[in-house]
Amino acid sequence: MNTLNSKEKYHEVSVQALSQEILSCYGPKADFRWVRCADFDSAPFVCAYKREFFLEHEDEIRIFVTADERYQLYIDGDFVGEGSERGDLNNWFYETYDLKLKAGAHVIAARVWALGDKAPTAQISANPCCFMLYTEKKEHLDLLATGYSQWDSLKLEGFSFHEVPFAFAIRWREDIDGRKYNAGFRKGLGEGWQKADNFKITSLVEPALKLKPRNLPYMLRRNIKSCSRVLINRLKPKDYSNIENVKILPSQDSDTENQRWQSIQNGGSVTVDAHKTIRVIYSLDDYYCFYPELRLSGGTDARIFLRFSEAAYLTRDHEENRHFRHPKGNRDEIEGKYFKYAMTTEYISDGSCGQVFDPLWWFSGMYFELVIQTFEEPLVVEGLSLSETRYPLEMESSFRSSDKRYDEILQISFRTLQNCTHETYMDCPFYEQLMYVGDSRIESLCTFVSTLDDRMPLKAINIINDSRLENGLNMSCYPYRGMHVIPPFSLLWIAMVSDYACWRNNSGELVTSLLPDMRRIVSYFVRRKNTDGLISPGSGRRYDAFNFIDWVDGWNNDWGVPHGDNEINSVFHWLLVYTLGLYADMESCFGSQIFAQRALNEAEEISKTVSHLFWNKDRGLYADDLRHESFSEHAQILAILSGFAPTEQFDIIKQTLFADENLLRPTTYFSHYYFEVCRTLENADAFWDRMKLWYELEEKNFKTVCESTLPTRSDCHAWSSHPLYHFYSTVLGIRPAGFGFEKIEIKPMLGRLEKAQGRLVHPKGQIEVDLTQRGGRLSGRISVPDGLEGSVILSDKKLDFTRHDEVLEF
Incomplete structure (x- = not known):
């Protein structure tokens, strides 16, 4: 049950195949009726809806709920659920709840908001602040359904919004003036309620929303009680409005006072005297995404800042830096530092008893602070709750090795994946909250080795496909309000489909349905060939x-684009060739042999052109640009992975890639492809050497993996979590041997490890590998589910197995 207070009363329907749920109840002429607040004028707008009703006897009622943009649902004041699951106009999701209600009077209420152009850029809207509740049974329509029964509405006053300049995609956050706000809406209390306007959404009158059942399980809501450290600073009144520039000092209060502030999470309370300004900093001991709720009494006009940070910064003054990459030091240390670039929300007390301050959307980080300023009256802080929220992703596989550092890297990598998985994948929970294709490919691979739950990878593939433009490309991140196109990410979307086809055994129908869209992407790039046979990916100014x-510093630009006139570079071409190979394999297995051969012919032709124009014989490398002035690991990596580099050049770059110290190196993101090459070339030393990028994180007490080499902007960035994938697929070496995961290939690469063991989830059961390396000999045991076949490969040796258990020695 996805409630905070009353697990006995309500429960949500298990997420299942609900695609025809409403239609099965009412047929194709189901009459969905929406309501809109009578006072609505324009977004941003926050309102409440309520329906008061009476039951003669106990009843169970299934309801379907959605809103534009978002809602939070309450029954008799208790939280029930939230939505709508993030999508777009063609994928507007509704949630399903079962209500178990006793006889008597009840009130169902919802807080609904639409922020318009102040909403996160991932939030799409068509009919702001509209709300719909439908019932499964016709006899309940007149009791509860919007447009059938009498619903009232109320504009929730007191909201204002401030811009977040360092988080362009999150855009604005809310503040609440409690002197105007009606927190009693949950129980239908307060004055000013009016009859809600009926609002029928049709394609002829308003932008239509294509309703679909929620795809995903409901997001986790779990109380956080791990604030083991509290730090208190007494401030001057002027510090309140300048808090980000106020140095954090060692705690200035006794242990008893610290304990009192800690107790507000567990039923305690603290009084802040009149005319005081104070900051109270809580350390969460881990990285979380969470909804805060603050309970207050008294303190008329008192101001309370809630501020949330990933880490404290070493200095107060920073040079202009587009990517906000500033030193932070050890993440467990905050004294003497500053909470710059914190997410904030502010509340002003109305002086009453039992005030509740709960922001609309969640925050993230390892630290949060209360900054309180009182005036004529003392303020009583009666309680604070933090409710963790994320996709309910839990680890189903396991990995251990003789070097505990790697176990720690796996732990923080998985924790990153958890915090970057919500109603969509997200690049990061703090700065952008966008589902980029390049990030999502890595997140999907990490998901495949962690759990059998593949609903998020499927949603990512399908909804990004729904963003397709008329030229054949898909958006680079989606959902997205506006236009955001990175042509190479359309190629990585094809790679995402290939990954799913390999790692899951139910992929045939999906891949077949998506092949026409893959053909459009391939056609887009092939059509752009110039007379030299080279391709400009396309500046696409029409699509920004x-x-x-x-993000390679040595490419000397702010856009992560390799050197090259008119953006013609070898890196993109090798990415295209690499993708053509993946696409051809899918066509051959699920589609057309003709299209497959065409793709292979294109790959061969492009690879020959690139090898001729970009090969630098003196350095034994592919240059990034036609003038041979820039050289990166990226070009060599993709040439090797493509399998189309000419044999002579391949034999050279598999040495120079690792030997040339002047090559521009990938960031933590693109190091995923470097690790893939290490596996292809069986270079374990290079693999473990590059893993040093992650060792530093443990030394600086990161709880998640960050966006880039240090200093970094984001401390929690899922595109750097791929060691999680590689510990299973490269170190233990477990991978699908073709599409459908019906056969496996185990090609271990322990390198400097003496021992590695693990268990990997598979649709048929568990794959277990236990390996030991001594004196140049590898031995161990593998166990696979019944009916799963495969082979173990080590250098030039190969052992096929069909038995459930196999003892190995090489």
């Missing part, structure tokens, strides 16, 4: 596009 590959 840029051809991002990786």
Whole structure:
């Protein structure tokens, strides 16, 4: 049950195949009726809806709920659920709840908001602040359904919004003036309620929303009680409005006072005297995404800042830096530092008893602070709750090795994946909250090795496909309000489909349905060949596009694009050739042999052109640009992975890639592809050497993996979590041997490890590997589910197995 207070009363329907749920109840002429607040004028707008009703006897009622943009649902004051699951106009999701209600009077209420152009850029809207509740049974329509029964509405006053300049995609956050706000809406209390306006959404009158059942399980809501450290600073009144520039000092209060502030999470309370300004900093001991709720009494006009940070910064003054990469030091240390670039929300007390301050959307980080300023009256802080929220993703596989550092890296990598998985994948929970294709490919791979739950990878593939433009490309991140196009990410979307086809055994129908869209992407790029046989990915100014590959400092630009006139570079071409190979394999297995051969022919032709124009014989490398002035690991990596580099050049770059110290290196993101090459070339030393990028995180007490090499902007960034994938697929070496995961290939690469063991989830059961390496000999045991076949490969040796258990020695 997804409630905070009353697990006995309500429960949500298990997420299942509900695609025809409403239609099965009412047939194709189901009459969905929406309501809108009578006072609505324009977004941003926050309102409440309520329906008061009476039951003669106990009843169970299934309801379907959605809103534009978002809602939080309450029954008799208790939280029931939230939505709508993030989508777009063609994928507007509704949630399903079962209500178990006793006889008597009840009130169902919802807080609904639409922020318009102040909403996160991932939030799409068509009919702001509209709300719909439908019932499964016709006899309940007149009792509860919007447009059938009498619903009232109320504009929730007191909201204002401030811009977040360092988080362009999150955009604005809310503040609440409690002197105007009606927190009693949950129980239908307060004055000013009016009859809600009926609002029928049709394609002829308003933008239509294509209703679909929620795809995903309901987001986790779990109380956090791990604030083991509290730090208190007494401030001057002027510090309140300048708090980000106020240095954090060692705690200035006794242990007893610290304990009192800690107790507000467990039923305690603290009084802040009149005319005081104070900051109270809580350390969460882990990285969380969470909804805060603050309970207050008294303190008329008192101001309370809630501020949330990933880490404290070493200095107060920073040079202009587009990517906000500033030193933070050890993440467990905050004294003497500053909470710059914190997410904030502010509340003003109305002086009453039992005030509740609960922001609309969640926050994230390892630290939060209360900054309180009182005036004529003392303020009583009666309680604070933090409710963790994220996709309910839990680890179903396991990995251990003889080097505990790697166990720690796996732990923080998985924790990153958890915090970046919500109603969509997200690049990061703090700064952008966007589902980029490049990030999502890595997140999907990490999901495949962690759990059998593949609903999020499926949603990512399908909804990004729904963003397709008329030229054949898909958006680079989606959902997205506006236009955001990175042409190379359309190629990585094809790679995402290939990954799913390999790692799951139910992929045939999906891949077949998506092949026409893959053909459109391939056609887009092939059509752009110039007379030299080279391709400009396309500046696509109409779509505000840029051809991002990786944030490499040496490329001397702010857009992560390799050097090259008119953006023609070898890195993109090798990415295209690599993708053509993946696409051809899918066509051959699920589609057309003709299209497959065409793709292979294109790959061969492009690879020959690139090898001729970009190969630098003196350095034994592919240059990034036609003038041979820039050289990166990226070009060599993709040439190797593509399998189309000419044999002579391949034999050279598999040495120079690792030997040339002047090559521009990938960031933590693109190091995923470097690790893939290490496996292809069986270079374990290079693999473990590059893992040093992650060792530093443990030394600085990171709880998640960050966006880039240090200093970094984001401390929690899922595109750097791929060691999680590689510990299973490269170190233990467990991978699908083709589409459908019906056969497996185990190609271990322990390198410097003496021992590695693990268990990997598979649709048929568990794959277990236990390996030991001594004196140049590898031995161990593998166990696979019944009916799963495969082979173990080590250098030039191969052992096929069909038995459930196999003892190995090489």
